[in-house]
Amino acid sequence: MPDEIPPAEHARPAVGLGRLWGTFVRIGTVTFGGGMLSWVHREVVERLGWLDEKSFLSGLTVAQVLPGANPVNLALYVGLQLRGAVGAAVAVFGMIVPAFCAMLCLGFLYRSYGRFAIVHFVLAGLAAAGVGATLTMGIRVARRLPRDFVTAVIAVAVFVVVGVLRWPMVPVVAVAVPLSVALAFVTERRGSS
Amino acid sequence: MTFGRLLTLILVFAPLSMMSFGGGQSTIPEMQRQTVSVHGWLSDEEFADVYAIARAAPGPSTLIVALIGWQVAGFAGAVVATLAIFVPSSLFMYWAAAWWLRNELSPLRRAIERGVAPIAVGLVFAGAVIVLRAANAGPLTLATTAAVCVLQSTTRISTYATVGAVAAAYLILFALYQQSV
Numbered sequence: 001m002p003d004e005i006p007p008a009e010h011a012r013p014a015v016g017l018g019r020l021w022g023t024f025v026r027i028g029t030v031t032f033g034g035g036m037l038s039w040v041h042r043e044v045v046e047r048l049g050w051l052d053e054k055s056f057l058s059g060l061t062v063a064q065v066l067p068g069a070n071p072v073n074l075a076l077y078v079g080l081q082l083r084g085a086v087g088a089a090v091a092v093f094g095m096i097v098p099a100f101c102a103m104l105c106l107g108f109l110y111r112s113y114g115r116f117a118i119v120h121f122v123l124a125g126l127a128a129a130g131v132g133a134t135l136t137m138g139i140r141v142a143r144r145l146p147r148d149f150v151t152a153v154i155a156v157a158v159f160v161v162v163g164v165l166r167w168p169m170v171p172v173v174a175v176a177v178p179l180s181v182a183l184a185f186v187t188e189r190r191g192s193s
Numbered sequence: 194m195t196f197g198r199l200l201t202l203i204l205v206f207a208p209l210s211m212m213s214f215g216g217g218q219s220t221i222p223e224m225q226r227q228t229v230s231v232h233g234w235l236s237d238e239e240f241a242d243v244y245a246i247a248r249a250a251p252g253p254s255t256l257i258v259a260l261i262g263w264q265v266a267g268f269a270g271a272v273v274a275t276l277a278i279f280v281p282s283s284l285f286m287y288w289a290a291a292w293w294l295r296n297e298l299s300p301l302r303r304a305i306e307r308g309v310a311p312i313a314v315g316l317v318f319a320g321a322v323i324v325l326r327a328a329n330a331g332p333l334t335l336a337t338t339a340a341v342c343v344l345q346s347t348t349r350i351s352t353y354a355t356v357g358a359v360a361a362a363y364l365i366l367f368a369l370y371q372q373s374v
Contacts, residue, residue, distance in 0.1 A: 011207065019334040028355050029251045036253065037317075038345075047351065058293065061309045064316060066289055067213045068282025069255035076283055077290045085287075092283055099252020100259055100275055104268075106250045107260045110242070116365050124365035127248065129355060131321050132341025138317040141310075151311045158315025163322040170212075173312065181308035188304055 015050055015082045017090050023048070024075050024094030029102055036071035037063075044078055051078060057141060065177060070174070071095060097158030150187070154180050198266045199273045201232070206258055206277035213255070213282060224257070234265050256281070333366075 021041060031039040037060060045056045059081070063073035072095055079091025113119055145151050158176055161167045208306065213220045221244070228234045243264075249255035251313050255278055261278055262274025296302045325334070337359060 026353070029252075030356055031251060042345070046349065054243035054367070057310065057313075058306050059290070061306065061313045062293055063286070064290060064313050065309055066282070066286050067211050067315075068286050069213070069253040069279070071253050072255070072279060072283065075287045080287070080290050081294060088287060088290075092279070095253065096256070096275070096279060098269070099250075099256055102252060103204070103247065103250050103256045103259050104229050104263065104271060106246055107263065110246050119348045121367050122360055122363045122367075124334065125337055125359050126356065127324065128330070128337035129359040131324050132338040133345055133355070134317060134321045134324075135338065135342045136345040138314060138321065139342075141317065142314045145310055145314060146307065155311035155315045158312050159318045159322075162316060163319030166323075169316070169319075173316075176312050177309060180312055181304050182306035184306075185300070188300065188307065 004104075015087075017083060017087065019092050020079060020083060021094045022088055024079075024091045025098050027071075027075075028095040028099040036130075037074060038133040040071060040078070041073050041137050042133075050082060053144060055081065057144060058139070080092065115118075148187075150183055195266055195269065199269060202262055202265060202270060202274045203277045205232070206274050207281050210278045210281040211285070221257075224261075227259050234261060239264075 012041060024083040027036065027039055027043060041056060041060070044050045045053060059077035063070050063077055066073060072092055075091040075176070076088045079087035079089070081087075083090070110119075142155070145155065154176065158172065161172055162169050209220045209224060209227075212223070225244075229237055229240050243257060243260045245256045246260060250256065256275065258274040258278045258325050259271040262270035262272070264270070268272070293302065307363065325338070330338075341355060341359065
């Protein structure tokens with residue numbers, strides 16, 4: 001696959017499809033569960049500089065709110081922005097195909113070796129690392145929020161209701177999103193007039 | 194017979210794909226109900242095992258459907274279940290992301306961006322707490338979480354180095370623990 005195709009109409013860094021594929025294959029096979037979004041942030045924004053913070057954050061938002069696995073949605077967004085529809089497909093399959101094979105292998109291995117305590121121990125450590133990565137991303141993203149009272153209240157309320165009180169996420173999001181967007185619409189209006 | 198099973202997999206997972214607002218985790222209870230109670234593909238214990246593998250395995254944990262599909266109809270079942278859970282939501286995401294990128298200056302997009310960001314932040318922290326609680330996090334888990342968080346915030350260490358270092362540290366800890374017993 002040729003690696004030096006000029007980028008689409010956006011003024012984005014030229015990223016070859018091969019590199020796009022390779023990056024998401026690595027993220028998809030080396031990272032775990034809930035930490036994946038933050039690993040994508042780290043690689044795509046901080047290390048490779050393919051997207052800036054602002055466009056990453058809006059992609060993260062869309063990826064989290066819409067149905068679908070968040071990391072896969074996020075890969076689609078990154079791929080789409082860098083290389084159009086083909087890039088979106090390459091990023092999504094990069095994220096899924098090798099991880100799919102790894103999942104089947106692990107399912108097989110687990111049936112054979114799952115009884116060994118060391119397996120559970122190391123897996124628990126990796127899960128903890130994933131949570132650490134999630135917190136890092138959360139802190140970084142929270143710093144970029146607009147500094148006003150309403151924004152802070154919404155963020156804290158969603159955290160408490162879903163994380164502490166354990167209300168089901170779907171109805172909470174279904175109520176919170178229209179409310180928050182409407183408030184933001186009014187705020188923006190007032191700010192511009 | 195096999196065809197019928199594959200069709201059932203599609204009918205179970207494709208709607209779940211469109212319902213998984215906020216990520217795959219939100220559909221796990223419904224997935225369990227369908228696979229255990231409604232269709233009897235797995236027992237409760239088997240579902241718990243499969244869920245643990247999916248959580249620990251690399252990649253999106255939504256790939257739990259590959260293991261369920263495998264149980265139902267072998268390799269073809271794994272492929273069909275995976276496509277059923279990812280294709281519908283991805284098509285929707287594609288459409289939405291394309292609109293999003295086309296309408297950079299639209300006031301509606303700006304309002305969505307501003308309004309949804311705090312919700313995304315709240316959900317990120319809520320997710321971290323839920324995972325820690327589900328894992329019955331002890332001092333070692335919390336220390337690992339804190340160490341990775343500090344390391345990631347203050348250095349430019351790569352993903353792969355972090356994962357490798359944590360795995361190596363846990364292997365050594367396990368060996369030391371074994372020796373001391």
